[in-house]
Amino acid sequence: MHHRSEPLFSAMTAAFLDRSKRNFIGGQWLSAQDGSTIGVVDPATGQTIARVPDSGSAEIDLAVQAARRAFEHPSWRRAKSSERERLLLKLADLVEQHGRELAEIEALDNGKPVEVAHAVDVGMCVSGLRYMAGWATKIEGSTLDPGLPYMPPEGEFFAFTRKQPVGVVGAIIPWNFPLMMAIWKIAPALATGCTVVLKPAEDTPLSALRLAELIEMAGYPAGVVNVVTGYGHKAGAALAAHPGIDKVAFTGSTEVGKRVGHAALDNMTRMSLELGGKSPVIVLEDVDVSRAAAGAANAIFFNQGQVCSAGSRLFIHERVFDRVVEGVANIASQMKLGPGLDSSTQLGPLISGKQADRVCRYIESGVEEGARVLTGGGRADRPGFFVAPTVLVDTSDSMRVVREEIFGPVLVAMPFSDVDEVARRANDTPYGLGASIWSNDLRAVHRLIPRIQAGTVWVNCHSLIDNALPFGGFKQSGIGRELGRAAIDLYTESQSVLIDLS
Numbered sequence: 385m386h387h388r389s390e391p392l393f394s395a396m397t398a399a400f401l402d403r404s405k406r407n408f409i410g411g412q413w414l415s416a417q418d419g420s421t422i423g424v425v426d427p428a429t430g431q432t433i434a435r436v437p438d439s440g441s442a443e444i445d446l447a448v449q450a451a452r453r454a455f456e457h458p459s460w461r462r463a464k465s466s467e468r469e470r471l472l473l474k475l476a477d478l479v480e481q482h483g484r485e486l487a488e489i490e491a492l493d494n495g496k497p498v499e500v501a502h503a504v505d506v507g508m509c510v511s512g513l514r515y516m517a518g519w520a521t522k523i524e525g526s527t528l529d530p531g532l533p534y535m536p537p538e539g540e541f542f543a544f545t546r547k548q549p550v551g552v553v554g555a556i557i558p559w560n561f562p563l564m565m566a567i568w569k570i571a572p573a574l575a576t577g578c579t580v581v582l583k584p585a586e587d588t589p590l591s592a593l594r595l596a597e598l599i600e601m602a603g604y605p606a607g608v609v610n611v612v613t614g615y616g617h618k619a620g621a622a623l624a625a626h627p628g629i630d631k632v633a634f635t636g637s638t639e640v641g642k643r644v645g646h647a648a649l650d651n652m653t654r655m656s657l658e659l660g661g662k663s664p665v666i667v668l669e670d671v672d673v674s675r676a677a678a679g680a681a682n683a684i685f686f687n688q689g690q691v692c693s694a695g696s697r698l699f700i701h702e703r704v705f706d707r708v709v710e711g712v713a714n715i716a717s718q719m720k721l722g723p724g725l726d727s728s729t730q731l732g733p734l735i736s737g738k739q740a741d742r743v744c745r746y747i748e749s750g751v752e753e754g755a756r757v758l759t760g761g762g763r764a765d766r767p768g769f770f771v772a773p774t775v776l777v778d779t780s781d782s783m784r785v786v787r788e789e790i791f792g793p794v795l796v797a798m799p800f801s802d803v804d805e806v807a808r809r810a811n812d813t814p815y816g817l818g819a820s821i822w823s824n825d826l827r828a829v830h831r832l833i834p835r836i837q838a839g840t841v842w843v844n845c846h847s848l849i850d851n852a853l854p855f856g857g858f859k860q861s862g863i864g865r866e867l868g869r870a871a872i873d874l875y876t877e878s879q880s881v882l883i884d885l886s
């Protein structure tokens with residue numbers, strides 16, 4: 385289905401694109417019951433490269449039932465923790481072996497540079513699967529000696545806690561890191577013995593479908609992982625509200641996250657929400673100017689700015705403001721735009737025409753409110769959904785470009801004069817996902833860290849994620865922490881046991 389002007393991709397990827405795309409439910413490959421499909425668009429060209437099922441509540445219901453049966457089936461329920469470990473390690477090997485192909489699929493479907501997709505997205509998936517494989521055999525409760533002051537003194541008691549899988553997990557994920565977001569949900573679910581219904585984003589369903597093939601190849605029992613494609617308001621809403629799921633794991637916008645949370649609460653479904661951000665990058669005056677400029681540029685332009693923790697508000701000490709902001713603008717103006725599959729590309733297209741228009745409207749609103757464009761400023765002059773990397777200055781803190789998540793390559797740069805001021809302004813947002821501080825002044829950095837309301841604070845780096853380090857948001861950036869040991873807690877219920885031994 386790919387067209388001639390597309391840069392080359394491997395035969396494996398071509399074969400995958402040519403296969404018909406179906407939902408993976410209960411170990412079977414099924415079309416939507418009414419046969420309807422959604423076109424998948426290559427954002428570098430605007431061309432349709434595949435079609436996937438346009439699923440609704442019927443398909444979601446089938447998948448939830450399949451996941452329930454799998455959860456209760458002895459082949460999974462009684463599987464030893466060492467077997468869950470073995471399967472996750474096997475899946476990690478398969479993802480690694482098919483890494484180039486998965487990166488190409490991600491580059492085609494999302495637009496991100498293929499080398500980045502391979503190193504970061506696929507790399508994080510492989511190490512994440514291995515990391516969570518390790519946890520499968522290390523899930524433990526505690527034993528304790530109960531106090532029981534109201535019981536007679538001669539009584540003898542013993543108590544312990546144990547952890548059990550939360551059950552059937554509904555996972556709803558966004559389009560910015562399609563494969564990685566799938567693994568962030570699936571890996572801890574499989575480590576703990578849960579089963580999953582995954583609904584990928586309608587804009588980027590392809591890598592999740594390829595992953596389902598690898599999951600089948602790894603030898604998981606039917607129904608342990610199910611993948612159902614479809615729109616958010618249809619398939620996503622049906623999954624979030626389904627009374628047959630025990631937990632919903634959502635990553636996406638704060639607006640939709642609240643809707644998903646309300647639907648989950650009606651059934652008292654457990655939930656974890658990873659939502660939006662407007663993360664500050666704080667450059668103190670002692671900084672190495674060129675390193676800070678390169679770091680600030682990377683903090684916003686990585687993944688075309690479509691990163692939940694993107695450093696979209698740059699606060700620079702007034703003494704170094706001009707030099708740092710000039711450095712960022714220089715980097716921005718020299719970035720090479722192109723399709724993700726072109727290995728020289730530094731900045732790919734945005735995910736869709738709709739998203740590119742939305743980002744451009746934000747830039748226009750900033751200009752209307754009095755901001756000045758230092759570089760960039762709108763759509764790049766080429767086919768596909770490209771927006772030039774943009775730096776805005778002369779903003780005020782009340783402007784929409786400063787307050788709202790743009791989710792594109794648009795940076796607002798603002799001077800500040802002292803640390804109290806920057807701490808207050810950095811926290812003046814409903815979000816609290818990430819922040820970075822750029823300085824070698826140990827005292828200043830350590831004193832600032834606890835004042836920043838953000839789930840992650842980076843120092844002299846930004847948006848570096850590690851599978852062992854919990855990730856999630858303060859305030860309206862979410863509920864819960866993924867990755868690390870924290871993820872195991874999200875996918876387990878704790879049971880308390882008290883025994884009278886007398």
Ligand code: NAD
Pocket residue numbers: 556557558559560561583584585586614615616617619620621622624635636637638640641643644657658659660661691692693789791817856857861862
């Ligand atoms: P989105 O909220 O529009 O969509 C996310 C997912 O939710 C998609 O699969 C979509 O189909 C589904 N969805 C949409 N409406 C739904 C509904 N009514 N019920 C159930 N599901 C529904 O977000 P997006 O535009 O795909 O992604 C961008 C957003 O994701 C940004 O706000 C970004 O900050 C956030 N994000 C957060 C993190 C994090 O870890 N905190 C990571 C990546 C992205």
